[in-house]
Structures are given as C-alpha cells and as structure tokens.
Amino acid sequence: xxxxxxxxxxxxxxxxxxxxxxxxxxxxxxxxxxxxxxxxxxxxxxxxxxxxxxxxxxxxxxxxxxxxxxxxxxxxxxxxxxxxxxxxxxxxxxxxxxxxxxxxxxxxxxxxxxxxxxxxxxxxxxxxxxxxxxxxxxxxxxxxxxxxxxxxxxxxxxxxxxxxxxxxxxxxxxxxxxxxxxxxxxxxxxxxxxxxxxxxx
Numbered sequence: 001x002x003x004x005x006x007x008x009x010x011x012x013x014x015x016x017x018x019x020x021x022x023x024x025x026x027x028x029x030x031x032x033x034x035x036x037x038x039x040x041x042x043x044x045x046x047x048x049x050x051x052x053x054x055x056x057x058x059x060x061x062x063x064x065x066x067x068x069x070x071x072x073x074x075x076x077x078x079x080x081x082x083x084x085x086x087x088x089x090x091x092x093x094x095x096x097x098x099x100x101x102x103x104x105x106x107x108x109x110x111x112x113x114x115x116x117x118x119x120x121x122x123x124x125x126x127x128x129x130x131x132x133x134x135x136x137x138x139x140x141x142x143x144x145x146x147x148x149x150x151x152x153x154x155x156x157x158x159x160x161x162x163x164x165x166x167x168x169x170x171x172x173x174x175x176x177x178x179x180x181x182x183x184x185x186x187x188x189x190x191x192x193x194x195x196x197x198x199x200x201x
Contacts, residue, residue, distance in 0.1 A: 001038065001145055002031035002065075002096045003105065004128035005152055008162055012125040015106070015116040018161045021093060022196050027156040028096050029088035030189040034148050035066050037181055042073060044081060044181040051081040051188060065099045081184075085192045133164045142174050144182070151175045151186035156193055 009024050010017055017024055033053070036042045039061055045054040053073050060067045069088060073079075079087075097117055100106045105124065106117040119125035132150055135142050142150060153159040154171055175186060 001034050001149060002028050002092075003100055003103075004145075004149055005031045006096050006100060007119065007125045007127075008129045008132075008149070008153065009156075009158055010119075010125075012119060012122050015118040017116075019156060019158055022089070023156045023158075023193055025089035025092045026085060026189060026192050026196060027152050027158065028092035029085050030152050030155070030185055030192075031149075032066060032069050032088055032092060032096070033084065034152070034182065034185055036061070036070055036073075037185065038145065038148075039066070041066075041070055044184045051184060052077070052079070053081055053084055063099060065095050081188050082192055085188060089192075129162050133162075136163065136165055136167055136170055139170065141177075144178065147174045147178050148182055148186070151178070151182075152189060155186050155190035 005027055009019055009027060019027075033042070037044075041057050041059070041061060042053050042055055045052055055070070055074055055077065058070075058074055061070060072087070073084065097106060101108055101117065105120060107120055109117055128149065132142065132146055132153075134140075135146065150159070150171065151174070153162065154175070159171070160166070175183060178186075
C-alpha cells in the first residue's frame with residue numbers, strides 16, 4: 001500500500017512530489033501502519049482514554065520496512081497512535097523509496113542526493129491512481145486496500161490533486177465501508193495532517 005501511495009503522491013515521470021514533504025511523510029507513515037493492519041499484525045484499541053496500536057501477531061512481516069516498524073511498536077506499546085504516525089513520518093519518505101528502489105520500482109538515486117527518484121516504468125507508476133480514478137468514474141466498489149489508499153489521499157489533501165472527479169458521496173461511502181480500525185487509521189492521519197498544517201502557520 002505504501003508503494004502505491006508513493007506513486008500517487010509523486011509525478012509519474014519526474015518523481016516530483018505533489019504535496020509538501022511533511023504531508024507526504026505522514027501519508028506514507030500511515031500507509032506503513034496500514035500494511036501492518038491489513039497483514040493482521042496490529043489493530044487499533046483504546047487504552048486509558050487514548051487511541052493506541054495493539055499488536056495482534058508478533059511474527060515478523062516479510063519486508064524490512066514493516067518488520068522494523070512492528071519491532072518498534074512491540075518494544076514500546078504504550079505510545080499513542082498519533083505518536084507512531086509522527087515517529088514513522090520522519091523517515092517514511094526515504095524508507096519507502098529505499099524499499100521501492102530495492103524492488104526495482106524506482107531508479108537508484110544519483111551521486112548527488114535528491115528528493116526526486118523517477119519510476120522505472122511510468123505505466124506501473126500511473127496504475128494506482130488510474131485504478132482508483134476508473135473505479136470512481138464507474139461507481140465500482142474498491143478493494144479494502146484501495147479504499148484505504150483513497151482515504152489516505154483524502155486525509156492528506158492529495159485527493160484534490162490526483163482524482164479526476166471529486167465525488168464526496170463515493171469517497172465517504174468507500175471509507176465508511178472499511179473495518180473500524182482502518183477508518184480510525186484514516187481519521188488519525190487526517191488529525192495529524194491538520195496539526196502539521198497548523199504548526200507551520
């Protein structure tokens with residue numbers, strides 16, 4: 001999911017970010033947590049009046065990025081959900097890019113460090129946004145993963161930039177159809193984005 005969101009949040013050809021780096025980082029951090037939730041490793045729970053991540057399965061995921069995130073959550077389970085979003089957001093952009101580069105989806109960075117990494121295949125990069133946009137146009141139901149992807153785009157403000165058609169009813173229905181923990185993931189991301197925007201003023 002984080003790979004798909006990375007593609008959607010960047011220009012297909014140049015790799016240029018569509019959103020501010022801070023908002024992109026929060027969205028990608030949420031997508032990493034979403035991968036853990038979809039894999040059945042974590043869920044969302046309420047403890048001492050706070051929304052927290054709850055570990056359901058300590059079995060290590062198959063890739064290093066989500067494995068490291070899960071290790072952190074296991075080691076420090078008392079943090080609020082919001083804290084994990086901010087913590088992972090600090091390096092999420094570089095971490096997801098590194099995973100995608102290792103998987104052959106992004107071109108390796110040049111000698112001079114840059115925030116831009118172009119996709120290896122423009123068609124592969126364009127597909128996540130195209131897939132969601134086609135479903136919206138056709139009023140077709142989204143998969144759970146694509147509904148979360150759409151929800152995170154809405155939460156970060158990216159939907160205004162990448163959706164061909166703004167359909168508030170479709171967006172709200174797609175998010176409302178998600179399991180409660182994934183709805184909370186999107187709500188917490190939206191709150192973190194709001195806090196980030198306010199702190200910059």
